Amino acid sequence: MSRLYDTVEPAVIDEEMLKKAVEEQGPKEEAGKIAKQEGIDFKDVLSLRLDFLNVLKIDNLWEFTALTKLQLDNNIIEKIEGLDELVNLVWLDLSFNNIEVLDGLDALTKLEDLTLYSNRISTIENMDNLLNLHVLSLGRNNLSELENLRYLRRFKKLKTLNLSDNPFCKQDEYKQYVIAFLSNLDFLDYRLIDQQSREAAIERYQVSRDEMLHNEKQAELKKEEEIKRMKGLELHKAAYVEMMDGPDLFDQMYREDVEGQKLSEMPEKFVAVCSQIFDFGLVEHKKREEEVKQFWECVEEAKQENKEIGMKAIDNFTNMKKKVLQELAQISDQKMLEQRVSEYNKQITELWDHLMGLELQLVDQLEEVIKDFERNMQDLVSSFIENIQAYLTQCRDLENIHHEKMTENSIVILEKAMKNELDDEISEDLRLLLVDKDTIINALSSSHDVHMLKIDNKEDDIVTRINNWLKGMMENIHQDEEIARNRMRVSEVNNMIDHLRDEIDNLEMMQGGNY
Structure with missing residues (x-):
């Protein structure tokens, strides 16, 4: 998608840009003057807007360790990176960029609201650590495989999901498929999922859902067994007798x-x-x-x-x-x-x-x-x-x-x-x-x-x-x-x-x- 500023030279997130952004978004009038004179410690900043700046690369944000809200929409970012130190981030907007691969989000375990609307993402992946996710927007991307949506089942707290304007939205079964397999959702594409739609979707995909739920249960039991085995092995190592209970x-x-x-x-x-x-x-x-x-x-x-x-x-x-x-x-x-x-x-x-x-x-x-x-x-x-x-x-x-x-x-x-x-x-x-x-x-x-x-x-x-x-x-x-x-x-x-x-x-x- 073309933007008015595509012909502008890509901007670099440097200290000068960050200081300017913090000052503009900080306290105003007399309090603002005092803050400017004394200097604002990046470690104390809770919210930061870096939108519409023609930013190509996410960089130099490592000092913003207390940041809970970050706005990077309407730039030309191609890769999600440089966010590992922002462990307190709760809200992140990366919409209207050029991101192709979902990656670089592992450290953001407190993230609740993630917006990636209007990018070039074709696969939902690499989000395993975002277990606190409540809201996710992946509208207007290149998602074409409905099966890929099952990846989102791991997010038990996910209640609001936007997938509008993706290739698979043109399929007749799109909405019923999403509702049937992501049964924790309350809102899909900005609309409340009513009980009648939910029951109809579940009925249509009853056999597939039962099979999926069975497989998930088996996988969960297997995981629990492996955790139990590893804990047992740790105990046996601490007792210096690991692998001695057999041949x-x-x-x-x-x-x-x-x-x-x-x-x-x-x-x-x-x-x-x-x-x-x-x-x-x-x-x-x-x-x-x-x-x-x-x-x-x-x-x-x-x-x-x-x-x-x-x-x-x-x-x-x-x-x-x-x-x-x-x-x-x-x-x-x-x-x-x-x-x-x-x-x-x-x-x-x-x-x-x-x-x-x-x-x-x-x-x-x-x-x-x-x-x-x-x-x-x-x-x-x-x-x-x-x-x-x-x-x-x-x-x-x-x-x-x-x-x-x-x-x-x-x-x-x-x-x-x-x-x-x-x-x-x-x-x-x-x-x-x-x-x-x-x-x-x-x-x-x-x-x-x-x-x-x-x-x-x-x-x-x-x-x-x-x-x-x-x-x-x-x-x-x-x-x-x-x-x-x-x-x-x-x-x-x-x-x-x-x-x-x-x-x-x-x-x-x-x-x-x-x-």
């Missing part, structure tokens, strides 16, 4: 063991031990979580109790201070004033001593709590590691027994092969190993080494991860949490005491001057 470790042993695959049999006892490791890991993880929870509850309780004692001391001092200040205001004798101020300063020092004493007491208390917690966690982790190593030793024993049996059976099979007494049913791969005793023994030894290495690697992985977890958590508690809290508390006390001393010094000077 995965045994499968890993044979996955890279080409020769072993020709000889392997699934030992049920091995998988049973892995399941025991899995169950044990979940139980121990719960114990560790409970210990961590109790630790933080104990820490918070100690902090709160200490804080209440400190606040009581400060409240008592504040009440005393009011009386002292009133008394000082009545004293005219300089010596008496100095003596009373000296006594008051001594009381300030006593308050400082008391508050710092409370802080030292809390530091000692927390240090003891942390030591107890660390000992308990080390015991839990050590017990966990010992049991895991014991279980994996059982896996090694089972692998050794399995290896010995496989060796014995292979020798028997080899002897039969040498006498041509083998069944025709054995695989060609196995026949290739039955050349001589050294070949079969080497294949079994190589297979055994691979299996033992997998078990060793699993043990190393579990032990390393849980030790790193414990080390990281304790370092965080010792170095970050407690040190930061202590520094902040000491700073708060010192700042308060400094304020009290400055307050009385200023009062003394005023009193001395008056005197």
Whole structure:
């Protein structure tokens, strides 16, 4: 569509344009003059109009983080971009531009009203994150496939939709199709959808709708199952026993063991031990979580109790201070004033001593709590590691027994092969190993080494991860949490005491001057 300003040189959204737009749309008269003199911070702007400016590219809007309304209509924009920082945007107008692809809207999760009227869009797509959308205008675009409208079913809050003047609007079934498949709509193409039209549309497409609803339900159930599976996997990882509730470790042993695959049999006892490791890991993880929870509850309780004692001391001092200040205001004798101020300063020092004493007491208390917690966690982790190593030793024993049996059976099979007494049913791969005793023994030894290495690697992985977890958590508690809290508390006390001393010094000077 041609525009009067198509022959004008494309404009660039630069700082000068933005300042001008903000000033023009900001406060007027005296308030406007003040705002202009002091400067308007782009971060505070809530609404911005950049329409009819022949803008080709959306750019330089990253500072408008508080923006809720943006008007970019009647420009020559070809691509939606540069909006990632506008996370608070609720209303966006991009109508009357040259946009061909719906994209670049992922960050606008709060968007409720989106207008893209009169562009060149042919497919509705890439809007998955706009779940708060209430109003959408896609009229006068290049939409031709009615099936594409089913994409809009994901927007449960969408109530008003404009699709007028698109190619598919010429199809006889257009309106009934939209009403039938977008059943949450209240308004279509600026008209209220009445109940009679809705019922007629649903009846016409009953079979297709039922099939669609069934498929959506199945997809939703599948998604819920996947979410549940992923949450379970995260729990199992946190317990360091992921993929141990089945034959995965045994499968890993044979996955890279080409020769072993020709000889392997699934030992049920091995998988049973892995399941025991899995169950044990979940139980121990719960114990560790409970210990961590109790630790933080104990820490918070100690902090709160200490804080209440400190606040009581400060409240008592504040009440005393009011009386002292009133008394000082009545004293005219300089010596008496100095003596009373000296006594008051001594009381300030006593308050400082008391508050710092409370802080030292809390530091000692927390240090003891942390030591107890660390000992308990080390015991839990050590017990966990010992049991895991014991279980994996059982896996090694089972692998050794399995290896010995496989060796014995292979020798028997080899002897039969040498006498041509083998069944025709054995695989060609196995026949290739039955050349001589050294070949079969080497294949079994190589297979055994691979299996033992997998078990060793699993043990190393579990032990390393849980030790790193414990080390990281304790370092965080010792170095970050407690040190930061202590520094902040000491700073708060010192700042308060400094304020009290400055307050009385200023009062003394005023009193001395008056005197």
